[in-house]
Amino acid sequence: MSFLIPFLLVFGFLCQTRAQEIEYCGNTPADVAFMVDSSNSMWAPDFKQQLEFVRNVTKMFQIGENLTQVGMATFGERVWFQFGFNMYKDKRSILRAIRETEQNHGISTATDKAIEFLRRHMFHRRFGSRPNVPHVAIIVTDGQSDNILKTMIEANKAKRENMTIFTIGIGQNVNADELRRMSSAPHHEHAFLVQNYNFLDSIKNKLAIKACTVTTSTTTTTTTTTTTTKKPTTTSTTTTTTTLPTTTTTTTTEPTTTTTTTTTTTTPTTTTTQSTTSTTPMSTTTTWMDVVRNVCENKPVDIVFALDSSDVVTSRDFWHQVKFVRDFTLTLDIGTNRTRIGVLLFSDKVVHVFDVNDHNSLSSALSDLYKMQRTTGGTRLEELIRYARLKSFRRTVARQSVAQLVVLITASASKDLHKVKTEAIKAKKNGITFLAVGVGKHYNQEELEVVVQHGDRSDMDNDLDSFSPYLDNVGSRRRQIFTVDSFPDLQSIVMEAAMEACTTEIAHISVADQACGTRQEADMVFVMDSESAGRKNTLKSLDFVKKVANSVDVGNDTIQIGMLQPDECIPPPESFKLDNDKDHLTSALETQDVDKLPGLIRELRRHEFNRKNGGRKDAKKVAIILVDGELAEPLKALKEARRAQLKGIEVFIIVVSKDPPQPEVRDMCAYPPQQHLFQVPDYDGLRSIEDNLIEMLCDEL
Template sequence: MDVLRFVLLSFVLLISVSNGMAAGRFKRAPYCKTRIDLAFVIDSSRSISRSDFKKQMQFVNDIVDFLDVGSDETRVAAVSFSNHLFPQFGFNDYRTKTDVLTAINGIKHSMGDATRTYLALEHTHQKLFAPGNGERPDVVDVVVVLTDGATNPGSYDRLTGSQGKQQTQKEAALIKDRGAYIFAIGVGRGVDVKELNGISSDPDQRFTIQVSGFSELNSDEVKQMLLKRACVEIETTPAPTPPPTTTPAQRVVECNELLADIFFVLDHSSSLKTEGNFNKTLNFVTGVIDYLHVSPTETQVGALKFSNIPEMQFHLTDYTDKQDVASAVSRIKWKGGNTFLDKALRMLRTEGLNKAYGSRENVPQIAVIITDGVSTDPYATKLELKRLHTLNYILFAIGVGPDRNPEELARIANNPNNVFEVESLNGLQAIRESLVTRICAKRVRAPVEIKKP
């Protein structure tokens, strides 16, 4: 690190933060432009009083308010925990500072009778930082863990206190192994310093922060300390090396050469609540189509929707250019009903990706299935999936919202990399490019011999 640059940045940060706090509120600092994917892991157990929990959330609020939050800047996610896990929001859900702060202010004090820290850390690396959920491979990952005590499984797991702490260390290690930085902030006398140091990244003196109570946590000094370390010191730390891939511009160019038959299978059950919510799904689909070259000799696109019964919207050969396909998608209406995914999969097999309805041999047969819940008849769904998998269809599963079923999504997809999960419909747009990239990886380039049905 350039010593002079570090000193100057630290000085500017100290003066500006102090001025903002002296004025009684935070103001966004133009210098704090470090691009990070920042996840808060928040203790909400009953050992924290209501007034102290408010101080803890004010601390989180103020830290976020000092960052440059946006789609191409810092992204924020959060999870809280006590006796149970309480997912709050993911990196895909909110893209403005105002929306993130509103979500933070909506986090509830669960007051559970245990401190199962390991559940929240497991959720962080398995869900928040999972591929397709908004974490960016070219941006530094930062986790801030806030707790007032040691891990305590209570009566909820067959773990002793010591085993619970070991599990917390294991989950923290998995986060750090992926290249993320963890700040562990312990509040009060009930914390286990050894456990905090095991959770945090090295060196401990930088990534472990201990305070005497929640008033000190909410002080200017502690906020300055964390902001300085996250905004200045990590700013000059290289981000984890991403896996070999192409640039976004290259991806789009390559996808222009995609030769495939693609079917969108859209859940329009009652759990979506409003047509406006369903339209968010349609906007996502039209955004994906925008990356494709639609024509009889390149990519063909079809769509069906399902709830109580499946309804074919258009077949692969009904529209032969991108504009007409996008227009047809935008006209799909929401009705509501149950989630009979099995019936939709049967229609996909018999009337969608089927030679009698325009699908082509020697061309990838791809389905993108978007659902916000579990299927009404899971057993029938399993049978239909088995039939589809024997046909070598390439299935992408996108689960939306808190009622999504990760196990069913995994069964739908042929490959774990073909599963996407978002916390809400607002998060769909953020996974669009990742989905397009993976679809395009299945491409067959023209010319190939295409046999007519």
């Protein structure tokens, strides 16, 4: 019944879009305590920036006695209590209290006392803390604690008492390892490190989302499911009733009623108690979707999703990838001048689904997404990377001053890590960034590291490694690798991955701005059919070739240019060989002459790209053939051109004639003909196609 899956996904999308709009950030009960560094190492303006950061994070919670409560304290050589969870009942009052907090100028950093205060006092009933909700502590500091051992002891005690600890280190004076060990596991999701106070604002969204995740997951574990039914369930009880809104991007097909000793939590639209009926409230707070959409708004990024379609991926797993892409794109600001998306499938071959410039709306892109079919085969990541570099972000597609990103999902490993590394290095040099997702147990972690090109991690401070997802100063420190246990678990990383994608840094030189020839080596040969053109027109052709040569990067490692000329009376000069010296090439072109076309194409195919003529094994082979008027033997020329294409030569045809080209001549060029066939009325008209031809020649170079 796997053929039903695409239909269900489409139906789920239509039904789910509305549901995703009511996801909440901090809507379930939680006590969140901020512990803010107030020591002498901090200037007053920096302290104010800390407070503003705390305010911005607090704004993302829904405040209330039965929802999220916020408390705050500052610390130096001791702790200064600011306000407890039960002191302020509304968000406005809390924000005012945070803003009015004064710096106490402690002479040292007693982080151990700060955590002890949180554990023994702040998260206590007398300060308004509730026993059956998550206890979340957010510790902000710009220095190392006075006693690391005591700090670790207190942190371990707090975590054993089910306190979730987030740590934020600011500047160069923090002890990264201490912050990592203080934080809850997994450490890379609970420990943040920023360069200075100005960077605090850049992590507020990530921190809030992580805090929301703690809130949701902890609350869920305190409930037990009592009834699951396809119809809304009525639960009678004398206790308080709270409605739990949807907090994930998955589609719920069956409502569930959840009951605890004090709270009845349910997802049906109506829940009845002895005295009241509660319906799902419309929240006034910021949702997860809102947070990410706000980050992604008006962000011009070109994103290509590369989905694993190898033999290890089942049909159901494949459609979980489709669902991931769908939910990912719902957070993006899709548009011609904003974010654009493309899709590839890969196994031991690459299948093109659609390019980033094929759709200017989300609906049309999703329509194509649902139509694609799974393939099979092995895993060759090097082919995927090469295809993305040369095809997906070719010059006619890539935009200037826009980040180019590949979101790669893989559940298996390639056979040749060296080839993967070679292609990944080229991709990085060409300005392409990768975000890699490993699924299951069979992907290669080292291969993911190679793909995202983190660089030589041995040169980095080992203490900082665990903070790499949240460092904001350099691209290599961004979180570019995600891992999940199974394909359904892809949903758990949608929001964070989307945020990383939207904030991808633009390469120093984008693909579109790089010189022609920097992405791929190419050997180009011009074939001149000047038997009836005469010397004057031949000279115009040579000027045309010089113009093309001067527009590309000619060199040993980039583009080499050669030419076949038809005069049998003139012995082949040195310039017949592929040339990597622009000055020598220019002077050599001045002396060239002409010959018959079919024989020239045969010579091109058999010998011109050979190593003895300067041809390179892995270089792209390109032939540009000028046809003067009608051919005497068009069928023979067509056969030779077809044979050349079978040998991997990309053939461009330029017809110089006022009459329509012969059918055989039209068929001589490579596919698609609109990119490989040009016509001008005379040799003076060659100037009119120079720019267009150069654009086509350089598209993948």
